[in-house]
Amino acid sequence: MVLCRIPTYQNNVSIASLAADISALSMRVSSYLDANYHGQPDFTPTSVALPETPEFEALRNQVNDSALDLLRLVNGPKNTFRTLFFSHMDLAAAQVALSQKFFEHVPDDKVGISAAEVAMRAGMDEDRTTRLLKMLATHRIFEEQINGKFRHTASSSFLRTSAFNAMCEASLDDFFKATSEMNAWIEQSPYSMGLEDSAFHKRFGATFYGHYEENPAKATRFSNAMNEWSLIDDNFAILRDRFDWLSLTNAKVVDVGGGNGHVSIDLANEFPFLTFTVQDLSTHQLSTAQAHDVQNRVTFQQYNFFTPQPIHDAGVYLCRAIFHNHNDEDSIKMLRSLIPALEDRSDDPRILINDIIVPERAEGAVTRAEENQHRQMDLLMLALFGAKERTKRDWKRLLEEVDPRLEILSMHYNPRGAGLIEVRLNPTTDKKHPKLSA
Numbered sequence: 001m002v003l004c005r006i007p008t009y010q011n012n013v014s015i016a017s018l019a020a021d022i023s024a025l026s027m028r029v030s031s032y033l034d035a036n037y038h039g040q041p042d043f044t045p046t047s048v049a050l051p052e053t054p055e056f057e058a059l060r061n062q063v064n065d066s067a068l069d070l071l072r073l074v075n076g077p078k079n080t081f082r083t084l085f086f087s088h089m090d091l092a093a094a095q096v097a098l099s100q101k102f103f104e105h106v107p108d109d110k111v112g113i114s115a116a117e118v119a120m121r122a123g124m125d126e127d128r129t130t131r132l133l134k135m136l137a138t139h140r141i142f143e144e145q146i147n148g149k150f151r152h153t154a155s156s157s158f159l160r161t162s163a164f165n166a167m168c169e170a171s172l173d174d175f176f177k178a179t180s181e182m183n184a185w186i187e188q189s190p191y192s193m194g195l196e197d198s199a200f201h202k203r204f205g206a207t208f209y210g211h212y213e214e215n216p217a218k219a220t221r222f223s224n225a226m227n228e229w230s231l232i233d234d235n236f237a238i239l240r241d242r243f244d245w246l247s248l249t250n251a252k253v254v255d256v257g258g259g260n261g262h263v264s265i266d267l268a269n270e271f272p273f274l275t276f277t278v279q280d281l282s283t284h285q286l287s288t289a290q291a292h293d294v295q296n297r298v299t300f301q302q303y304n305f306f307t308p309q310p311i312h313d314a315g316v317y318l319c320r321a322i323f324h325n326h327n328d329e330d331s332i333k334m335l336r337s338l339i340p341a342l343e344d345r346s347d348d349p350r351i352l353i354n355d356i357i358v359p360e361r362a363e364g365a366v367t368r369a370e371e372n373q374h375r376q377m378d379l380l381m382l383a384l385f386g387a388k389e390r391t392k393r394d395w396k397r398l399l400e401e402v403d404p405r406l407e408i409l410s411m412h413y414n415p416r417g418a419g420l421i422e423v424r425l426n427p428t429t430d431k432k433h434p435k436l437s438a
Contacts, residue, residue: 018070025063030054041342043140045108045157064369093135095172097291100124102133103160103281106142112149138150153190164222174211174218178203179383194327200384207386209323213282223260223285225397235320235418236266239354245271250315250347253259253277256305256338257322259285264318268294277311279303281298305334317341320354321418325385326379335402342425350409350424356389357411370415395421 032055039048050056072080097103103119119129119206137144137326141155153159159165178200185199195207204211210399212219237310245267253276255264260354261278268276276298284302303310305322317338335351358374359366378389390398392411399406407426413419 010434011037013069013073015070015073018073020065021066022063022070025059025066029056029063032059039397041154043143043153043155045152045154047154052416054415056268061367061370061415065367068369083276085216089171090135091176092140093132094168095176096128096132097136097141098159098172102129102136102142103156103165106150106160108152108157108160112143112145112147112151114149118150134178134183139397157278163194163224163228166221167228170222170225174200174204175380175384179380182379182383193382194394195210195331195385198384198386199382200234201386202407219285225261226259228290229417235354235414236263237419238412238414238418239263239318239352240270242410245274245398248315249337250276250313250349251275252311253316253318254279254309254311254314255301255318255320256309256334257281257427258318258320261300263320264298265294268297277301277314279305280329281305287372305337306330307337309338314341314349316350317350318352318354320352322355322390323353323398324355324381325387327387328401330387331398332402333401335406339403339425343427348424350422351406353395353421353423354418356417357395357413357421358389358391359413359415360391360393366415399423410417 020124030040032038033051036051036053038051041047041050050060075083100122102118102122105118115130115133116126119126120131122129133142133150134144136142136156137150139155140153142150143153144150159168159352167296178198180246181199181203185202189197190203195201195209198208200211202209206214212222251271251274253267253274253279255261255276257280258264258278259280259282261276264276266277267272274297278286278298278300279302280300281302281304283302287300301310309317319334322334326334338351356374356377358378359371359373374389381389388394395411396408399408403425405426407424409422409424411419411421
Protein backbone atom coordinates (compact mmCIF):
# COMPACT_ATOMS: atom_id res chain seq x y z
CA MET A 1 0.00 0.00 0.00
CA VAL A 2 1.51 3.30 -1.11
CA LEU A 3 -0.07 6.55 -0.02
CA CYS A 4 0.02 9.63 -2.25
CA ARG A 5 -1.62 12.03 0.16
CA ILE A 6 0.22 15.35 0.00
CA PRO A 7 0.63 16.90 3.46
CA THR A 8 -1.00 20.24 4.01
CA TYR A 9 0.49 23.28 5.70
CA GLN A 10 -2.59 25.49 5.50
CA ASN A 11 -3.68 27.33 8.61
CA ASN A 12 -7.43 27.16 7.89
CA VAL A 13 -7.91 23.60 9.16
CA SER A 14 -10.59 22.87 11.74
CA ILE A 15 -11.04 20.55 14.69
CA ALA A 16 -13.67 18.63 12.72
CA SER A 17 -11.51 18.20 9.59
CA LEU A 18 -8.53 17.07 11.65
CA ALA A 19 -10.68 14.64 13.62
CA ALA A 20 -11.94 13.14 10.34
CA ASP A 21 -8.35 12.90 9.08
CA ILE A 22 -7.24 11.13 12.25
CA SER A 23 -10.16 8.71 12.11
CA ALA A 24 -9.43 7.77 8.49
CA LEU A 25 -5.68 7.50 9.03
CA SER A 26 -6.14 5.43 12.20
CA MET A 27 -8.25 2.94 10.27
CA ARG A 28 -5.54 2.76 7.60
CA VAL A 29 -2.91 2.09 10.26
CA SER A 30 -5.01 -0.64 11.84
CA SER A 31 -5.79 -2.21 8.47
CA TYR A 32 -2.14 -2.11 7.45
CA LEU A 33 -1.09 -3.90 10.64
CA ASP A 34 -3.76 -6.58 10.14
CA ALA A 35 -2.98 -7.04 6.45
CA ASN A 36 0.71 -7.52 7.21
CA TYR A 37 0.14 -9.87 10.17
CA HIS A 38 1.31 -7.44 12.84
CA GLY A 39 -0.44 -7.29 16.17
CA GLN A 40 -2.09 -4.10 17.39
CA PRO A 41 0.08 -2.09 19.83
CA ASP A 42 -0.97 -1.20 23.37
CA PHE A 43 0.73 0.18 26.47
CA THR A 44 1.51 -3.15 28.16
CA PRO A 45 5.12 -4.37 28.42
CA THR A 46 4.33 -7.20 26.01
CA SER A 47 3.10 -4.88 23.26
CA VAL A 48 4.19 -5.80 19.75
CA ALA A 49 6.94 -3.89 17.97
CA LEU A 50 5.73 -1.65 15.18
CA PRO A 51 6.85 -2.27 11.59
CA GLU A 52 9.48 0.03 10.10
CA THR A 53 8.48 -0.22 6.47
CA PRO A 54 8.28 2.87 4.23
CA GLU A 55 4.50 2.37 3.96
CA PHE A 56 4.00 2.36 7.72
CA GLU A 57 6.40 5.27 8.22
CA ALA A 58 4.38 7.33 5.73
CA LEU A 59 1.18 6.56 7.64
CA ARG A 60 2.80 7.24 11.01
CA ASN A 61 4.06 10.66 9.92
CA GLN A 62 0.65 11.65 8.56
CA VAL A 63 -1.05 10.61 11.81
CA ASN A 64 1.48 12.67 13.76
CA ASP A 65 0.78 15.77 11.66
CA SER A 66 -2.98 15.58 12.10
CA ALA A 67 -2.95 14.47 15.75
CA LEU A 68 -0.49 17.14 16.84
CA ASP A 69 -2.41 19.84 14.95
CA LEU A 70 -5.62 18.71 16.63
CA LEU A 71 -3.98 19.00 20.05
CA ARG A 72 -2.70 22.47 19.15
CA LEU A 73 -6.19 23.64 18.18
CA VAL A 74 -7.89 22.07 21.20
CA ASN A 75 -5.28 23.47 23.62
CA GLY A 76 -4.76 26.86 22.01
CA PRO A 77 -1.49 28.81 22.20
CA LYS A 78 -1.56 29.34 25.98
CA ASN A 79 -1.85 25.67 26.94
CA THR A 80 0.39 24.54 24.08
CA PHE A 81 3.17 26.84 25.26
CA ARG A 82 2.57 25.85 28.88
CA THR A 83 3.36 22.26 27.91
CA LEU A 84 6.21 23.07 25.52
CA PHE A 85 8.11 25.54 27.67
CA PHE A 86 8.03 23.31 30.74
CA SER A 87 8.96 20.12 28.89
CA HIS A 88 12.53 20.36 30.19
CA MET A 89 11.10 19.11 33.48
CA ASP A 90 9.85 15.96 31.74
CA LEU A 91 13.30 15.48 30.18
CA ALA A 92 14.98 16.03 33.54
CA ALA A 93 12.89 13.22 35.05
CA ALA A 94 13.92 10.89 32.24
CA GLN A 95 17.55 11.96 32.67
CA VAL A 96 17.57 10.95 36.35
CA ALA A 97 15.70 7.71 35.65
CA LEU A 98 18.37 6.71 33.15
CA SER A 99 21.36 7.72 35.25
CA GLN A 100 19.94 6.11 38.42
CA LYS A 101 18.90 2.94 36.58
CA PHE A 102 15.19 3.16 37.42
CA PHE A 103 14.35 1.06 34.38
CA GLU A 104 16.49 -1.80 35.65
CA HIS A 105 15.31 -1.48 39.27
CA VAL A 106 11.63 -1.96 38.39
CA PRO A 107 11.12 -5.74 37.98
CA ASP A 108 9.74 -7.31 34.85
CA ASP A 109 6.51 -8.54 36.36
CA LYS A 110 2.88 -7.49 36.83
CA VAL A 111 3.17 -6.96 40.60
CA GLY A 112 5.28 -3.82 40.52
CA ILE A 113 7.48 -2.22 43.13
CA SER A 114 7.14 0.59 45.64
CA ALA A 115 8.91 3.89 45.15
CA ALA A 116 10.68 3.27 48.46
CA GLU A 117 12.26 0.09 47.10
CA VAL A 118 13.25 1.79 43.84
CA ALA A 119 14.85 4.53 45.94
CA MET A 120 16.78 1.97 47.99
CA ARG A 121 18.05 0.22 44.87
CA ALA A 122 18.98 3.54 43.25
CA GLY A 123 20.73 4.82 46.37
CA MET A 124 18.66 7.99 46.79
CA ASP A 125 15.77 9.34 48.85
CA GLU A 126 12.19 8.15 48.53
CA ASP A 127 10.65 11.62 48.13
CA ARG A 128 12.47 12.56 44.93
CA THR A 129 12.21 9.02 43.57
CA THR A 130 8.43 9.09 43.98
CA ARG A 131 8.06 12.48 42.33
CA LEU A 132 10.21 11.47 39.36
CA LEU A 133 8.33 8.20 38.86
CA LYS A 134 5.00 10.03 39.00
CA MET A 135 6.16 12.50 36.35
CA LEU A 136 7.27 9.71 34.03
CA ALA A 137 3.98 7.88 34.58
CA THR A 138 2.12 10.87 33.09
CA HIS A 139 3.86 9.94 29.82
CA ARG A 140 3.01 6.23 30.25
CA ILE A 141 6.66 5.61 31.09
CA PHE A 142 5.93 3.33 34.07
CA GLU A 143 2.41 2.83 35.40
CA GLU A 144 1.36 3.97 38.85
CA GLN A 145 -1.12 1.44 40.26
CA ILE A 146 -3.92 2.06 42.73
CA ASN A 147 -1.86 0.42 45.51
CA GLY A 148 0.92 2.97 44.93
CA LYS A 149 3.33 0.55 43.31
CA PHE A 150 4.93 1.16 39.93
CA ARG A 151 5.27 -1.35 37.12
CA HIS A 152 6.53 -1.32 33.55
CA THR A 153 4.68 -0.13 30.47
CA ALA A 154 5.70 -0.77 26.87
CA SER A 155 7.88 2.36 26.93
CA SER A 156 9.69 1.75 30.23
CA SER A 157 10.14 -1.94 29.38
CA PHE A 158 11.73 -0.89 26.07
CA LEU A 159 14.31 1.22 27.94
CA ARG A 160 14.90 -1.64 30.38
CA THR A 161 15.97 -4.07 27.70
CA SER A 162 16.94 -1.95 24.71
CA ALA A 163 20.38 -0.99 23.44
CA PHE A 164 18.79 2.43 22.97
CA ASN A 165 19.90 3.59 26.42
CA ALA A 166 23.33 4.96 25.48
CA MET A 167 21.79 7.27 22.90
CA CYS A 168 19.15 8.47 25.35
CA GLU A 169 21.72 9.08 28.09
CA ALA A 170 24.06 10.97 25.77
CA SER A 171 21.16 13.11 24.56
CA LEU A 172 19.98 13.94 28.08
CA ASP A 173 23.46 14.51 29.49
CA ASP A 174 25.98 16.46 27.40
CA PHE A 175 23.60 17.29 24.54
CA PHE A 176 20.93 18.60 26.92
CA LYS A 177 23.44 20.72 28.82
CA ALA A 178 24.93 22.13 25.62
CA THR A 179 21.60 23.13 24.10
CA SER A 180 20.72 25.02 27.28
CA GLU A 181 23.58 27.40 26.36
CA MET A 182 22.23 28.13 22.87
CA ASN A 183 20.82 31.57 23.64
CA ALA A 184 23.86 32.76 25.61
CA TRP A 185 26.18 31.46 22.89
CA ILE A 186 24.33 33.29 20.10
CA GLU A 187 24.31 36.49 22.13
CA GLN A 188 28.06 36.13 22.55
CA SER A 189 28.72 35.07 18.94
CA PRO A 190 25.84 36.29 16.74
CA TYR A 191 27.54 35.94 13.33
CA SER A 192 29.90 32.96 13.48
CA MET A 193 29.91 29.28 14.40
CA GLY A 194 32.27 26.32 14.40
CA LEU A 195 33.78 23.58 16.56
CA GLU A 196 35.41 26.11 18.87
CA ASP A 197 32.53 28.53 18.54
CA SER A 198 29.51 26.50 19.63
CA ALA A 199 27.08 26.11 22.51
CA PHE A 200 28.90 22.91 23.50
CA HIS A 201 32.24 24.71 23.70
CA LYS A 202 30.67 27.45 25.78
CA ARG A 203 29.22 24.91 28.22
CA PHE A 204 32.25 22.60 28.57
CA GLY A 205 35.20 24.81 27.60
CA ALA A 206 36.32 22.32 24.93
CA THR A 207 35.25 21.06 21.54
CA PHE A 208 32.95 18.05 21.44
CA TYR A 209 35.79 15.77 20.36
CA GLY A 210 38.31 17.29 22.77
CA HIS A 211 35.92 16.81 25.68
CA TYR A 212 35.34 13.17 24.77
CA GLU A 213 39.04 12.47 24.33
CA GLU A 214 39.46 13.64 27.93
CA ASN A 215 36.50 11.56 29.14
CA PRO A 216 36.90 7.96 27.86
CA ALA A 217 33.73 6.72 29.56
CA LYS A 218 31.67 9.34 27.74
CA ALA A 219 33.49 8.55 24.51
CA THR A 220 32.57 4.88 24.85
CA ARG A 221 28.96 5.81 25.55
CA PHE A 222 28.92 8.06 22.48
CA SER A 223 30.37 5.28 20.33
CA ASN A 224 27.62 2.95 21.57
CA ALA A 225 25.04 5.67 20.95
CA MET A 226 26.16 6.02 17.34
CA ASN A 227 25.85 2.28 16.85
CA GLU A 228 22.30 2.51 18.21
CA TRP A 229 21.48 5.57 16.08
CA SER A 230 22.17 3.51 12.98
CA LEU A 231 19.20 1.34 14.00
CA ILE A 232 16.96 4.41 13.84
CA ASP A 233 18.04 6.27 10.74
CA ASP A 234 18.62 3.14 8.67
CA ASN A 235 21.75 4.65 7.12
CA PHE A 236 23.31 1.24 6.62
CA ALA A 237 20.41 0.01 4.50
CA ILE A 238 20.52 3.01 2.20
CA LEU A 239 24.31 2.72 1.95
CA ARG A 240 24.05 -0.98 1.13
CA ASP A 241 21.13 -0.77 -1.28
CA ARG A 242 21.39 2.59 -3.04
CA PHE A 243 24.89 2.23 -4.46
CA ASP A 244 25.86 -0.38 -7.04
CA TRP A 245 28.75 -2.01 -5.20
CA LEU A 246 28.78 -4.89 -7.69
CA SER A 247 29.71 -2.49 -10.50
CA LEU A 248 33.02 -1.50 -8.92
CA THR A 249 36.16 -2.41 -10.83
CA ASN A 250 38.24 -1.11 -7.93
CA ALA A 251 36.91 -2.73 -4.77
CA LYS A 252 39.10 -0.84 -2.30
CA VAL A 253 37.07 1.42 0.04
CA VAL A 254 38.40 4.13 2.33
CA ASP A 255 36.02 4.89 5.22
CA VAL A 256 36.99 8.48 6.05
CA GLY A 257 36.30 9.32 9.69
CA GLY A 258 34.92 5.81 10.16
CA GLY A 259 35.25 5.66 13.95
CA ASN A 260 35.34 2.10 15.23
CA GLY A 261 34.63 0.72 11.77
CA HIS A 262 31.27 -0.91 12.50
CA VAL A 263 29.75 0.19 9.17
CA SER A 264 32.75 -0.98 7.15
CA ILE A 265 32.62 -4.31 8.96
CA ASP A 266 28.93 -4.66 8.12
CA LEU A 267 29.59 -3.82 4.47
CA ALA A 268 32.49 -6.27 4.37
CA ASN A 269 30.15 -8.99 5.59
CA GLU A 270 27.63 -8.10 2.87
CA PHE A 271 30.17 -7.80 0.03
CA PRO A 272 33.05 -10.30 0.33
CA PHE A 273 34.94 -8.78 -2.63
CA LEU A 274 35.39 -5.37 -0.89
CA THR A 275 38.40 -4.34 1.22
CA PHE A 276 38.30 -1.43 3.63
CA THR A 277 40.64 1.00 5.33
CA VAL A 278 38.92 2.74 8.24
CA GLN A 279 40.45 6.13 8.99
CA ASP A 280 39.90 8.17 12.14
CA LEU A 281 41.86 10.73 14.12
CA SER A 282 40.66 9.42 17.47
CA THR A 283 42.84 6.65 18.87
CA HIS A 284 40.01 5.86 21.28
CA GLN A 285 37.54 5.29 18.43
CA LEU A 286 40.02 3.11 16.57
CA SER A 287 40.78 1.12 19.71
CA THR A 288 37.09 0.31 20.29
CA ALA A 289 36.83 -1.71 17.09
CA GLN A 290 35.30 -5.03 18.03
CA ALA A 291 36.53 -8.44 16.95
CA HIS A 292 35.00 -9.47 13.65
CA ASP A 293 35.18 -12.18 11.01
CA VAL A 294 36.59 -9.98 8.22
CA GLN A 295 39.87 -8.87 9.79
CA ASN A 296 41.79 -9.65 6.63
CA ARG A 297 39.63 -7.18 4.68
CA VAL A 298 39.16 -4.34 7.21
CA THR A 299 42.21 -2.43 8.43
CA PHE A 300 42.55 0.75 10.49
CA GLN A 301 44.61 3.91 10.03
CA GLN A 302 44.93 7.06 12.11
CA TYR A 303 44.25 10.03 9.85
CA ASN A 304 43.22 13.70 10.10
CA PHE A 305 40.68 14.37 7.35
CA PHE A 306 41.76 18.01 7.08
CA THR A 307 45.07 16.84 5.63
CA PRO A 308 45.67 15.41 2.13
CA GLN A 309 44.24 11.91 1.69
CA PRO A 310 47.18 9.44 1.82
CA ILE A 311 45.46 6.64 -0.13
CA HIS A 312 45.29 7.40 -3.86
CA ASP A 313 44.16 4.04 -5.24
CA ALA A 314 40.72 3.46 -3.67
CA GLY A 315 37.60 3.03 -5.78
CA VAL A 316 35.35 4.62 -3.14
CA TYR A 317 35.96 7.26 -0.50
CA LEU A 318 33.11 6.84 1.97
CA CYS A 319 32.29 9.94 4.00
CA ARG A 320 29.70 8.82 6.50
CA ALA A 321 28.20 11.49 8.78
CA ILE A 322 31.37 13.60 8.89
CA PHE A 323 30.10 16.78 7.23
CA HIS A 324 26.95 17.41 9.24
CA ASN A 325 29.07 18.02 12.35
CA HIS A 326 31.29 20.58 10.59
CA ASN A 327 30.49 24.03 9.27
CA ASP A 328 30.80 24.85 5.57
CA GLU A 329 34.33 26.17 5.83
CA ASP A 330 35.64 22.99 7.46
CA SER A 331 33.57 20.72 5.19
CA ILE A 332 35.10 22.39 2.14
CA LYS A 333 38.59 21.75 3.51
CA MET A 334 37.73 18.10 4.15
CA LEU A 335 36.39 17.56 0.64
CA ARG A 336 39.30 19.38 -0.99
CA SER A 337 41.68 17.07 0.84
CA LEU A 338 40.23 14.24 -1.27
CA ILE A 339 40.63 15.95 -4.66
CA PRO A 340 44.29 14.95 -5.29
CA ALA A 341 43.35 11.31 -4.64
CA LEU A 342 40.71 11.52 -7.40
CA GLU A 343 42.77 13.23 -10.08
CA ASP A 344 44.49 11.54 -13.02
CA ARG A 345 42.68 8.27 -12.42
CA SER A 346 41.42 5.87 -15.10
CA ASP A 347 39.14 3.89 -12.75
CA ASP A 348 36.69 6.76 -12.14
CA PRO A 349 36.61 6.69 -8.31
CA ARG A 350 33.62 7.86 -6.30
CA ILE A 351 32.95 9.90 -3.18
CA LEU A 352 29.96 8.51 -1.29
CA ILE A 353 28.44 10.98 1.15
CA ASN A 354 26.23 9.13 3.62
CA ASP A 355 24.72 12.10 5.41
CA ILE A 356 21.34 13.68 6.09
CA ILE A 357 19.56 15.48 3.25
CA VAL A 358 17.06 17.78 4.93
CA PRO A 359 13.71 17.85 3.09
CA GLU A 360 12.31 21.20 2.04
CA ARG A 361 8.62 21.91 2.16
CA ALA A 362 8.64 23.29 -1.39
CA GLU A 363 9.81 19.93 -2.72
CA GLY A 364 6.42 18.31 -2.14
CA ALA A 365 5.23 15.40 -0.06
CA VAL A 366 6.96 15.76 3.29
CA THR A 367 5.04 15.88 6.55
CA ARG A 368 5.66 18.47 9.22
CA ALA A 369 6.46 15.65 11.67
CA GLU A 370 9.08 14.27 9.29
CA GLU A 371 10.64 17.68 8.71
CA ASN A 372 10.66 18.34 12.46
CA GLN A 373 12.86 15.32 13.15
CA HIS A 374 15.40 16.51 10.59
CA ARG A 375 15.25 20.03 12.04
CA GLN A 376 15.89 18.60 15.50
CA MET A 377 19.10 17.08 14.19
CA ASP A 378 20.00 20.32 12.43
CA LEU A 379 19.79 22.31 15.67
CA LEU A 380 21.62 19.57 17.57
CA MET A 381 24.52 19.89 15.11
CA LEU A 382 24.37 23.64 15.63
CA ALA A 383 24.62 23.27 19.41
CA LEU A 384 27.29 20.58 19.53
CA PHE A 385 29.52 21.60 16.65
CA GLY A 386 28.47 24.99 15.32
CA ALA A 387 27.53 23.01 12.21
CA LYS A 388 24.44 22.13 10.17
CA GLU A 389 22.39 19.52 8.35
CA ARG A 390 22.04 20.35 4.65
CA THR A 391 19.27 20.46 2.06
CA LYS A 392 19.77 19.39 -1.57
CA ARG A 393 20.53 22.98 -2.48
CA ASP A 394 23.02 23.24 0.38
CA TRP A 395 24.85 20.12 -0.83
CA LYS A 396 24.98 21.35 -4.42
CA ARG A 397 26.36 24.75 -3.37
CA LEU A 398 28.93 23.14 -1.07
CA LEU A 399 30.27 20.76 -3.73
CA GLU A 400 30.40 23.51 -6.34
CA GLU A 401 32.49 25.62 -3.99
CA VAL A 402 34.84 22.72 -3.27
CA ASP A 403 35.60 22.11 -6.96
CA PRO A 404 33.44 22.79 -10.05
CA ARG A 405 34.52 19.44 -11.46
CA LEU A 406 32.65 17.55 -8.74
CA GLU A 407 29.55 16.03 -10.30
CA ILE A 408 26.57 14.64 -8.37
CA LEU A 409 25.57 11.38 -10.04
CA SER A 410 22.72 10.50 -7.69
CA MET A 411 21.11 11.75 -4.51
CA HIS A 412 18.87 9.51 -2.41
CA TYR A 413 16.75 11.05 0.34
CA ASN A 414 16.10 8.97 3.45
CA PRO A 415 13.04 10.00 5.51
CA ARG A 416 14.45 8.20 8.56
CA GLY A 417 17.90 9.83 8.59
CA ALA A 418 21.06 9.77 6.52
CA GLY A 419 20.67 9.73 2.75
CA LEU A 420 23.27 9.00 0.09
CA ILE A 421 25.00 11.25 -2.45
CA GLU A 422 27.22 9.73 -5.14
CA VAL A 423 29.87 12.12 -6.45
CA ARG A 424 32.63 11.84 -9.03
CA LEU A 425 35.34 14.15 -10.29
CA ASN A 426 34.48 14.89 -13.90
CA PRO A 427 37.79 15.38 -15.73
CA THR A 428 36.06 16.88 -18.77
CA THR A 429 34.70 19.88 -16.86
CA ASP A 430 36.55 22.90 -18.23
CA LYS A 431 37.01 24.67 -14.92
CA LYS A 432 39.94 25.12 -12.66
CA HIS A 433 39.61 24.00 -9.07
CA PRO A 434 40.81 25.90 -5.99
CA LYS A 435 44.13 25.01 -4.50
CA LEU A 436 44.14 22.67 -1.53
CA SER A 437 43.93 24.69 1.67
CA ALA A 438 46.80 24.26 4.07
